[in-house]
Structure formats: C-alpha cells, structure tokens
Amino acid sequence: xxxxxxxxxxxxxxxxxxxxxxxxxxxxxxxxxxxxxxxxxxxxxxxxxxxxxxxxxxxxxxxxxxxxxxxxxxxxxxxxxxxxxxxxxxxxxxxxxxxxxxxxxxxxxxxxxxxxxxxxxxxxxxxxxxxxxxxxxxxxxxxxxxxxxxxxxxxxxxxxxxxxxxxxxxxxxxxxxxxxxxxxxxxxxxxxxxxxxxxxxxxxxxxxxxxxxxxxxxxxxxxxxxxxxxxxxxxxxxxx
Numbered sequence: 001x002x003x004x005x006x007x008x009x010x011x012x013x014x015x016x017x018x019x020x021x022x023x024x025x026x027x028x029x030x031x032x033x034x035x036x037x038x039x040x041x042x043x044x045x046x047x048x049x050x051x052x053x054x055x056x057x058x059x060x061x062x063x064x065x066x067x068x069x070x071x072x073x074x075x076x077x078x079x080x081x082x083x084x085x086x087x088x089x090x091x092x093x094x095x096x097x098x099x100x101x102x103x104x105x106x107x108x109x110x111x112x113x114x115x116x117x118x119x120x121x122x123x124x125x126x127x128x129x130x131x132x133x134x135x136x137x138x139x140x141x142x143x144x145x146x147x148x149x150x151x152x153x154x155x156x157x158x159x160x161x162x163x164x165x166x167x168x169x170x171x172x173x174x175x176x177x178x179x180x181x182x183x184x185x186x187x188x189x190x191x192x193x194x195x196x197x198x199x200x201x202x203x204x205x206x207x208x209x210x211x212x213x214x215x216x217x218x219x220x221x222x223x224x225x226x227x228x229x230x231x232x233x234x235x236x237x238x239x240x
Contacts, residue, residue, distance in 0.1 A: 036226075037125070037234040041087065043080060043138075080240065081140050082110035088120045088150070104144030113146035122234060123153050131155055131229040135219045136238035137211035154236075158222060160214045161200050170195035177204050215239040 045060075077086045077093040086093045096109040105111040117123060126132045132154040134141075141147050142159035151157040161167075170178075173195055181198060182191050203210045219237045226233035 036232050037130075038223075039087075039121075039234070039236045041084065041236065041238040043240040077110060079106075079108070079110060080138065081105060081112070084138070084141065084238070085110075085112075085114050088114055088122070089116065090121065091116075102144075102146045105140055105146060111140075114150055117149045117153050120150070120153065122236065125234045126154065129231050131226055131231050131233040132235075133158065133222050133226055133233065134236040134238065135159075135215055135222055136236070136240075137161070137215045138238050138240045141238065156222065156225070158218050160211055160218065168196075168199035170199050173198045180204075212239045 075083060075086075077083050082093045082096070085091075093110060096112070099109045099112055101107045102112055105113075114120060122132045122134065133156040134151075134154050135158040136142050137160045139161070141150060142157075143161070151159075170192060177198065178191075178195060181204075182194055186194070197211075198204070201209045201211055201214075207213060215237060216239070219235065222235060226235055
C-alpha cells in the first residue's frame with residue numbers, strides 16, 4: 001500500500017471504484033495493464049494469531065504491514081454461507097426473510113443460495129471482459145447443489161473436498177486423532193462433520209495436507225493460468 005494512504009482515503013477510493021464499476025463493468029478491463037484482482041476470503045482467524053506475537057504468523061504480519069488494518073469492523077452476516085453471500089453480492093443478507101431449508105446447506109436461517117448470481121462480483125467482472133476464477137475448499141460453495149449457478153458463473157472453478165466432497169469415512173481416522181482434535185463436549189453431528197474433514201485431508205500426517213494449504217497451492221497454479229490470458233483477471237481464493 002502506498003505511503004500516506006489512510007483508511008478514510010482507502011474507503012473513499014474503493015467506493016469511487018465500486019460506483020465506476022457499477023455504471024460500466026468494463027471500465028477496469030479497459031484500463032491499460034489491468035488492474036488484476038485477487039480476493040482472499042479466510043473463514044476464521046484467531047485474533048491472537050493476527051494481532052499478537054504469541055503465535056508466529058510471519059506472512060500475515062508482512063501482509064498487514066504492507067496494507068491497512070481495520071480493527072473496528074462488524075460483519076453484516078457472520079456464518080460461512082451468509083457472509084459469502086454478502087461479499088459476493090454486495091447486498092445485505094440480514095434479516096433472513098423468506099428462509100427455508102435447502103438441500104446440502106445447514107438448516108439455519110441465512111443458509112441459502114446466492115441470489116442474482118448474474119449480478120454478483122465475479123459475474124460483473126466477467127461481463128466487463130475479465131477472466132474469472134474461484135479457488136476454494138468451502139464445502140457449500142464447492143459441492144452443494146444450490147450453489148451450482150455460482151460454480152458455473154466463472155471461467156474456472158477449482159474446488160477441493162472437505163466436510164463434503166471427500167470419500168474417506170470417519171472410521172479411517174485413528175481414535176486418538178479424533179480425541180486430540182475434538183473435545184468430548186462437541187455434539188455428534190459436528191463431530192461427524194469435522195471427522196469427515198480429518199478423514200479426507202489427514203492433516204495430522206502433514207500440514208501440507210490441510211485444505212487451506214491445498215487451496216493456496218491451487219491458487220498459485222491458477223495465477224499462472226490467469227496471467228496467460230490477454231484480459232485482466234479476478235480470482236477468488238476462499239478457504240474455510
């Protein structure tokens with residue numbers, strides 16, 4: 001981030017850019033040399049791993065020093081799926097009116113497919129001439145039937161399994177591993193979901209097996225593919 005840029009100026013510039021894009025989605029694509037856009041979505045980060053030194057996170061620390069930090073931020077929609085609906089649509093998701101249970105999603109208010117996919121963030125850039133891709137291990141965006149339209153809205157959608165999309169049973173996880181990662185008080189349904197995640201990635205054998213690691217490895221490969229296009233690109237890198 002250039003020196004002298006304040007949070008206020010950043011927000012003002014971002015708002016101006018958003019208005020420009022809304023009026024003419026091709027405005028950015030016509031700009032010589034891009035700009036290219038990479039959107040990182042990380043489901044959960046521990047505060048002590050981002051703002052304190054008790055946990056060593058040199059890459060996040062370096063990224064934070066080069067950019068701007070917002071410490072008084074209140075998400076419009078907190079859970080996994082409602083939050084992504086807000087990010088990708090730019091629309092308020094709460095209150096969750098007209099909600100009903102959807103196949104493949106958690107039966108809880110707000111867990112519903114993205115509406116107006118043709119007007120979503122990536123769709124707007126694609127209409128403007130951008131090459132679009134999305135790399136994720138999010139089990140709902142990646143595999144749930146209601147999100148099929150989202151997966152088909154970008155040029156390339158790269159997914160890897162997790163709680164959904166894998167093939168290994170929970171019984172393949174050694175009992176001592178389950179006991180290490182899952183507190184006994186966790187209810188059965190959630191133990192099953194997390195157990196499937198562990199079974200599919202076997203993260204206890206190597207940190208490189210984690211789905212976060214796989215997502216970023218896939219994203220690095222996708223960057224080369226995206227850069228090979230003559231058009232600028234926007235890529236979502238989304239890890240749960």
